[in-house]
Amino acid sequence: MSQSRLNEVFLSQRPVLLRTLQRMVSNRSTAxxxxxxxxxxxxxxxxxxxxxxxxxxVYQTARNLALDHLRSxxxxxxxxxxxxPQADIDNVVAQATTLEDATHATRMxxxxxxxxxxxxxxxxxxxxxxxxxxxxxxxxAEQLGVSASTVQKELKLIMAICIAVAARLDHx
Numbered sequence: 487m488s489q490s491r492l493n494e495v496f497l498s499q500r501p502v503l504l505r506t507l508q509r510m511v512s513n514r515s516t517a518x519x520x521x522x523x524x525x526x527x528x529x530x531x532x533x534x535x536x537x538x539x540x541x542x543x544v545y546q547t548a549r550n551l552a553l554d555h556l557r558s559x560x561x562x563x564x565x566x567x568x569x570x571p572q573a574d575i576d577n578v579v580a581q582a583t584t585l586e587d588a589t590h591a592t593r594m595x596x597x598x599x600x601x602x603x604x605x606x607x608x609x610x611x612x613x614x615x616x617x618x619x620x621x622x623x624x625x626x627a628e629q630l631g632v633s634a635s636t637v638q639k640e641l642k643l644i645m646a647i648c649i650a651v652a653a654r655l656d657h658x
Contacts, residue, residue: 492532495540496525503548510552520555523624524548527633551624554634558622590655597651605644608632612640 496503500521507517524547528540537543602613608630615621615629616637623634623641630637 489529489532491540492525492528492544495544496528499541499544503545506545507548507552510549511555516555517552519624520548520551523551523628527551551634554623554638558624594652594655597655598648601647601651602644605647609640609644612637613644616641 503524504517504521507520508514511517511520524544527547528537528544531537531543531547602610605613611630612626615626616623621629623637626637627634
């Protein structure tokens with residue numbers, strides 16, 4: 487299977503792929519980005535192995551990328567209050583905490599900070615980009631030159647570390 491065959495399939499299927507992605511993600515610009523990422527992923531796959539059924543492989547790759555994007559968007563939506571005016575967020579009054587709660591929170595932050603500082607530089611960057619900057623798996627993957635799957639796996643490992651720190655502190 488050659489690159490020219492991919493180009494032929496991709497060009498002939500591009501309009502249908504774009505419409506499919508657009509329906510899935512409800513945004514033309516994002517659909518275009520996912521389409522470009524699909525092409526890159528399939529090109530990489532072709533360079534490492536033969537693909538017998540190229541057209542279905544292209545569609546499945548595009549679909550998987552769209553689903554990854556939607557998953558990351560749901561995660562961001564759960565963690566970021568996009569619809570809430572900043573003034574409302576600034577006016578939320580924190581509940582009064584006890585000295586015990588404050589001590590527990592401090593220990594939790596120290597434990598997390600210590601564990602996160604032991605991560606590799608790439609893992610720290612992935613964590614920061616995802617959890618602090620709100621970047622999607624695809625955005626992180628593109629910036630770091632790795633696959634979205636790698637980003638997802640790294641974040642899963644990092645979150646397991648964070649959960650372990652929290653569990654350890656809850657049992658102390």
